[in-house]
Amino acid sequence: MVARGVIRFGNRPTIRAAAVAAGPTEKKNSPFSHQFDRLYDSDLIGQKTNEQAHRQLIEDACDLALNKAGKTISDADYLVCGDLVNEMTPSNFAAASTGLPYVGLFSACATSTSALAYAALLTEVGAASLVLAGAASHHSAIERQFRYPVEYGFQKPQNAQWTVTAAGFAAVTPHEPGYPSICQATVGRVVDYGLTDPLNMGAAMAPAAFDTFRRHLEAAGTEPEDYDVIITGDLGAIGTQLFRKMASEAGYAVEGERWRDAGKEFYGGDPAFFAGASGAGCSAAVYFSDVYSRMMEGEYRRALLMATGALLSPLSFQQGESIPCTCHAVELVMGEGEGR
Amino acid sequence: MDRQAYSQLEQQITPKTPIALNLVKAFVTGGIICTIGQGIMYFYMYFFDFTERTAGNPTVATMIFIAMLLTGFGKYKRIAQFGGAGSAVPVTGFGNAMISAAIEHRTEGYVLGVGGNMFKLAGSVIVFGVFSAFVVALIKTILVKLGVVGW
Numbered sequence: 334m335v336a337r338g339v340i341r342f343g344n345r346p347t348i349r350a351a352a353v354a355a356g357p358t359e360k361k362n363s364p365f366s367h368q369f370d371r372l373y374d375s376d377l378i379g380q381k382t383n384e385q386a387h388r389q390l391i392e393d394a395c396d397l398a399l400n401k402a403g404k405t406i407s408d409a410d411y412l413v414c415g416d417l418v419n420e421m422t423p424s425n426f427a428a429a430s431t432g433l434p435y436v437g438l439f440s441a442c443a444t445s446t447s448a449l450a451y452a453a454l455l456t457e458v459g460a461a462s463l464v465l466a467g468a469a470s471h472h473s474a475i476e477r478q479f480r481y482p483v484e485y486g487f488q489k490p491q492n493a494q495w496t497v498t499a500a501g502f503a504a505v506t507p508h509e510p511g512y513p514s515i516c517q518a519t520v521g522r523v524v525d526y527g528l529t530d531p532l533n534m535g536a537a538m539a540p541a542a543f544d545t546f547r548r549h550l551e552a553a554g555t556e557p558e559d560y561d562v563i564i565t566g567d568l569g570a571i572g573t574q575l576f577r578k579m580a581s582e583a584g585y586a587v588e589g590e591r592w593r594d595a596g597k598e599f600y601g602g603d604p605a606f607f608a609g610a611s612g613a614g615c616s617a618a619v620y621f622s623d624v625y626s627r628m629m630e631g632e633y634r635r636a637l638l639m640a641t642g643a644l645l646s647p648l649s650f651q652q653g654e655s656i657p658c659t660c661h662a663v664e665l666v667m668g669e670g671e672g673r
Numbered sequence: 674m675d676r677q678a679y680s681q682l683e684q685q686i687t688p689k690t691p692i693a694l695n696l697v698k699a700f701v702t703g704g705i706i707c708t709i710g711q712g713i714m715y716f717y718m719y720f721f722d723f724t725e726r727t728a729g730n731p732t733v734a735t736m737i738f739i740a741m742l743l744t745g746f747g748k749y750k751r752i753a754q755f756g757g758a759g760s761a762v763p764v765t766g767f768g769n770a771m772i773s774a775a776i777e778h779r780t781e782g783y784v785l786g787v788g789g790n791m792f793k794l795a796g797s798v799i800v801f802g803v804f805s806a807f808v809v810a811l812i813k814t815i816l817v818k819l820g821v822v823g824w
Binding site (some may be wrong): 381382383463477481484485486489526538543575579582583 | 674676678680683686687688690695705743744747749750752753754755756757758760761766769770772773774776778794806809
């Protein structure tokens with residue numbers, strides 16, 4: 334054991350391929366859209382309900398990831414994923430149609446990295462030759478779950494975030510040279526700083542991001558400068574500022590292009606989306622398109638993915654409870670890898 | 674950083690709600706909606722056989738119908754993002770709350786979905802509206818009985 338909650342992968346499981354499917358709003362507004370593998374022109378993706386569309390997103394992203402890896406569903410051993418709908422039915426239905434052994438993971442918007450860590454573990458112990466890991470969210474299905482009907486008119490504050498319609502999946506295999514491999518993961522603790530505003534999730538999640546960040550770096554014996562990118566999941570404009578402020582007060586140098594946030598960048602800083610994007614599909618979509626391709630091209634040699642999640646429910650919020658949050662970190666290395 | 678220091682930092686960084694600007698926007702938006710309503714009321718009085726007392730009901734119905742169309746075409750939420758309370762307080766806001774819930778829950782069927790959820794947001798307006806009307810009527814009745822005011 335390296336440190337409590339920190340897993341080091343000696344066998345270096347590899348992300349053999351990764352794929353993203355996203356909705357029409359993302360097609361139109363996301364600067365990452367040209368890197369997504371499939372874009373839909375309708376929110377319903379030809380289905381009858383938002384929840385069915387959500388399921389379709391997951392199935393399509395899985396298929397795309399398998400295709401890109403040159404594999405078929407029969408080559409996969411496990412499906413590890415989650416979403417934000419009640420009891421994660423979109424993931425459950427998608428798992429039913431794939432027929433794969435399935436573990437549903439609920440880490441809210443941190444599911445992209447918790448699924449990746451879980452998949453890496455299954456591969457590390459030799460239990461799998463290919464695991465599909467990922468996360469998804471569908472704007473209309475999630476908004477009604479956590480907030481108001483989509484067409485209900487209310488004034489959102491500038492610190493609100495916009496749930497993305499996207500699914501990102503990775504095909505995790507035992508080590509193969511030439512692909513990004515997973516060398517360390519840190520399982521997040523649940524951190525609750527007592528914030529209660531569900532329209533300011535970035536601020537609620539920033540302390541959880543910082544907690545995992547510090548634990549990960551201490552266990553790895555690294556400094557921020559050792560990474561080409563440190564990318565949080567969906568802290569948004571407000572949460573990102575708070576996270577960096579916490580890090581800088583703890584003595585980390587937080588300046589430079591290596592500090593990124595998928596949620597803040599997702600819609601290119603367009604104020605129509607307030608503080609940025611959120612949702613389980615947000616970090617998954619950026620990690621499994623932009624970050625993955627930059628690793629494949631050699632621009633990033635070492636990346637720290639830190640997806641953040643707010644573990645609230647509409648019930649807990651209405652009962653006046655605070656918002657417990659978490660952040661799971663996965664460190665990817667390309668090439669050299671052996672280093673430390 | 675402890676909770677207290679963080680809470681201070683959070684309040685410092687989170688953008689403040691521009692209350693003065695929002696009030697102006699709400700006043701303008703609410704004012705425009707009410708002016709349209711007034712115009713519709715005059716329309717019913719001028720072209721039909723309504724008086725100032727009876728034109729209220731068709732006017733409200735028309736305003737809700739317009740709100741229904743705007744909600745269905747996805748425009749009302751945009752007006753609300755600008756107008757805030759100015760678009761929520763008039764009867765069109767009440768209509769939007771009902772209609773948006775009805776659209777949202779359509780996939781769960783007409784009885785348990787649309788019927789059961791239509792008043793999910795608007796229900797509290799009715800509950801507290803009826804209750805406060807009752808309280809006000811009670812106060813007035815007592816005052817009339819005591820001879821303080823007349824009907």
